[in-house]
Amino acid sequence: MTGDILWLVGRYAFLGLLYLFVLLVLRALVAEMHVEAPAAGPVRHTVVLPRVADAGHTGELAPAAPPEAPAVAVAEPRPSAPTPLPPRLIVVESADPAELPTGTTFTLTAVTTIGRGTHNSISLPSDKYASTNHALVFVREGALYLRDRGSTNGTLLNGKRAEGEILLHDGDRLSVGTTVLRYSAGRAPEAPAPATAADV
Numbered sequence: 001m002t003g004d005i006l007w008l009v010g011r012y013a014f015l016g017l018l019y020l021f022v023l024l025v026l027r028a029l030v031a032e033m034h035v036e037a038p039a040a041g042p043v044r045h046t047v048v049l050p051r052v053a054d055a056g057h058t059g060e061l062a063p064a065a066p067p068e069a070p071a072v073a074v075a076e077p078r079p080s081a082p083t084p085l086p087p088r089l090i091v092v093e094s095a096d097p098a099e100l101p102t103g104t105t106f107t108l109t110a111v112t113t114i115g116r117g118t119h120n121s122i123s124l125p126s127d128k129y130a131s132t133n134h135a136l137v138f139v140r141e142g143a144l145y146l147r148d149r150g151s152t153n154g155t156l157l158n159g160k161r162a163e164g165e166i167l168l169h170d171g172d173r174l175s176v177g178t179t180v181l182r183y184s185a186g187r188a189p190e191a192p193a194p195a196t197a198a199d200v
Contacts (some may be wrong), residue, residue, distance in 0.1 A: 001153075013065050018167075020146045029169070030050060031163070055189065084186050085116060085184070086107050086108065086186045087107075087144055087183070087184065087185055087186040088105050088106060088107045088108055088183075088186065089104075089105070089106045089112075089122065089137070089174065089181040089182070089183055089184075090103065090104070090105050090106075090181065090182045090184055091104040091106075091179070091180075091181060092165045092180040092182050093178065093180035094127075094177060094179055095124065095126045095127035095128070095129075095130075095177065095178045096126035096127075098163045099126050100124070100126070100179070106116065106121070106181075108124050108137055108144060108189065109121065110138065110139045111136070111137075111138045111139070112136070112137040112138070113133065113135075113136055113149075113153075114130075114134050114135040114136070114137070114174075114176050114181075115130060115131055115132050115133045115134035115135070115149070116128075116130045116131060116132050116134065116177075117132040117133060120133070120134075122181075124176065124179050126178060127176070127177035127178055127179050128177070129153050129177035130151070130153075130176050130177030130179065131149070131150075131151035131152050131153070131177075131179050133149045133150075133151075134148070134149060134151040134155065134176050134177070135148055135149055135151065135155040135159055135162075135174070135176055136148075136149055137148065137168070140165075142197075143167055143168075144167075144183075144185075145165045145166060145167055146165070146166045146168055146172075146174060147161055147164070147165045147166070148162050148163075152179060155174065155175065155176055156173075156174070156175035157172060157173070157174060157175075158173050159170055159175075160172075168183050168185075169183070169185070170183065170184060170185035171183065171184075
């Protein structure tokens with residue numbers, strides 16, 4: 001009888017120790033599960049802004065200045081050369097100043113005819129000493145030449161009778177009848193296709 005009691009007490013003691021061991025293990029597990037990891041806070045970035053340097057705003061924050069654009073060199077326009085005046089004949093003396101005033105200017109073309117007839121490039125209807133088809137100024141190889149067209153009184157160049165084709169120079173004076181024209185040189189006009197003797 002006594003042996004049974006001891007066996008029963010030992011059995012309950014063993015079970016109690018076993019339960020106590022299990023309880024301690026469970027308690028340790030629960031304790032570990034309740035340990036909270038430190039919460040990860042938001043990452044903060046510190047931005048240092050430049051401060052205004054002038055005395056009136058000392059200590060105030062100012063936004064960073066934008067990068068300067070590279071300087072672009074601007075070429076200054078070159079002054080254009082003055083356009084040369086075309087070659088022309090200027091009236092110095094006239095048979096009828098009312099009809100053809102002194103200073104009247106005629107721009108010369110590739111072929112300029114002079115005479116009393118109204119069909120001429122320079123018409124001198126009041127000059128009785130000018131022939132109907134008196135003289136001709138024309139371009140050859142970029143230069144201007146004078147030629148008399150078989151007029152009655154002839155054509156004078158600087159006071160001398162013009163014979164054949166004569167190269168004109170700046171300041172030359174042409175006398176057709178009683179009319180005097182001064183030649184002012186410039187850029188000679190373009191010459192047309194060669195003319196035949198019948199054309200002039």
